[in-house]
Amino acid sequence: MEVRVHEPAEIATDPEAFERFYREHVEAVQRFVARRVDDPYLAADLTADVFVSAIESARSYRRSRGAPAAWLFGIARNVVADERRRNAKELRTSARLRGRELVAEDDLAALCERIDGESAARGLYRRLSELPPGERAVLELVALDGLSAGEAGRALGIGGIAARVRLHRARRRLQSGLDLPGLGTNDLPEVTT
Amino acid sequence: MSNFEDRLLVELRNMVEREPVERGRRLPRRRFALAGGLAAVAAAAAIAGVLVLSAGTQAAYAVTKNADGTVTVEIDSITDAAGLQAKLQAAGVNAVVEYLPEGKMCAQPWFTPAGAAAHGMRQSGVERTNDGTTRFTISGDQPAGATLVVTTQTGPGGEQALGIGWAQGTVPPCQVVDAPAGSGPLGGPPAG
Numbered sequence: 001m002e003v004r005v006h007e008p009a010e011i012a013t014d015p016e017a018f019e020r021f022y023r024e025h026v027e028a029v030q031r032f033v034a035r036r037v038d039d040p041y042l043a044a045d046l047t048a049d050v051f052v053s054a055i056e057s058a059r060s061y062r063r064s065r066g067a068p069a070a071w072l073f074g075i076a077r078n079v080v081a082d083e084r085r086r087n088a089k090e091l092r093t094s095a096r097l098r099g100r101e102l103v104a105e106d107d108l109a110a111l112c113e114r115i116d117g118e119s120a121a122r123g124l125y126r127r128l129s130e131l132p133p134g135e136r137a138v139l140e141l142v143a144l145d146g147l148s149a150g151e152a153g154r155a156l157g158i159g160g161i162a163a164r165v166r167l168h169r170a171r172r173r174l175q176s177g178l179d180l181p182g183l184g185t186n187d188l189p190e191v192t193t
Numbered sequence: 194m195s196n197f198e199d200r201l202l203v204e205l206r207n208m209v210e211r212e213p214v215e216r217g218r219r220l221p222r223r224r225f226a227l228a229g230g231l232a233a234v235a236a237a238a239a240i241a242g243v244l245v246l247s248a249g250t251q252a253a254y255a256v257t258k259n260a261d262g263t264v265t266v267e268i269d270s271i272t273d274a275a276g277l278q279a280k281l282q283a284a285g286v287n288a289v290v291e292y293l294p295e296g297k298m299c300a301q302p303w304f305t306p307a308g309a310a311a312h313g314m315r316q317s318g319v320e321r322t323n324d325g326t327t328r329f330t331i332s333g334d335q336p337a338g339a340t341l342v343v344t345t346q347t348g349p350g351g352e353q354a355l356g357i358g359w360a361q362g363t364v365p366p367c368q369v370v371d372a373p374a375g376s377g378p379l380g381g382p383p384a385g
Contacts, residue, residue, distance in 0.1 A: 015206045022202055044197060051205050097204055107197040 008068045012058040022051060025072055030114055032073060035121035035144050036080045040111035041100040046083060048099030050076045066154035073145055074155030077137060135170035138163045256280040259330070268327040268343075281341065286331060288341040289364040299344065299367035307339055307359035329357060340364050 010017035141152035153163025255267040274290040281288035
């Protein structure tokens, strides 16, 4: 993935640094979200949540967590997973900023177009729900979002080796007959150690 | 960029300008928004977050006074509201803890949300640990008249949500009413 160097630690205190960071990543974050949800208003909420969460956790950024973009994907994954967990329990989202309130009618076409473009990825995302959460997290970032196993491990704060182990287990689980129609093991990247 | 992206940028920039994160602290959360019944108060209220708690855990809560004067609150299960409230009071935190049975809510508006004063109440982000504990830390120097509000509601499936926020002045007694018919567990429309 594309790697640029802006220190995320600054985005919580410096509006200019935040704007640069936002412009650099907003499209990638929206695509990330569109690979997981198909409702444009929910996608807007989650996009806002991801950046709020990034601002809140910016000070915890370390280079060891990987490139800023991978770090942001780690945050985004948690934000979407939290939303999913709430939906499963019929609870509404919490937010400092409601992204959907910023959506005008004119925006819907672009939001929907992005969502439509990621329908195949959403199918894969749904099928991964049978995996244990730890394995799922790694596989999501690798298979859906194009991170390497090492990047995914750093983004999730578990390290590259643990990520590769989980990826390996996930692949084996899938091969051993977990019912994931349409997801051949060819869809999963090879694990290299 | 589309208009949505521009508007979001403006909001987020404002957030950074308004509340630069102090080194070593997370942003104080000031509100959360829920649909329906609770939304009326929650949109304006200084409620910090809503979290899902797992049912059936045993230990209820822990309140710890830290060496630096802050108070860390950990909630393991939504039981013994009176006990938690007493513990918070004993730790110097003026608090109201109100846990509600399934299908019920406090009549809205329930309390006056702490507005600008909330900036003075340093509260860490509410986090949920891997073992299902909800944890947050508040500073010992709250402004006079501020009351921490911890409230929860239980949905039809037994799922529980925890809201944490700040009220200005005293918090009137909760008038327990039925959550609106056909609503979700928090009084809003069913989750779609």
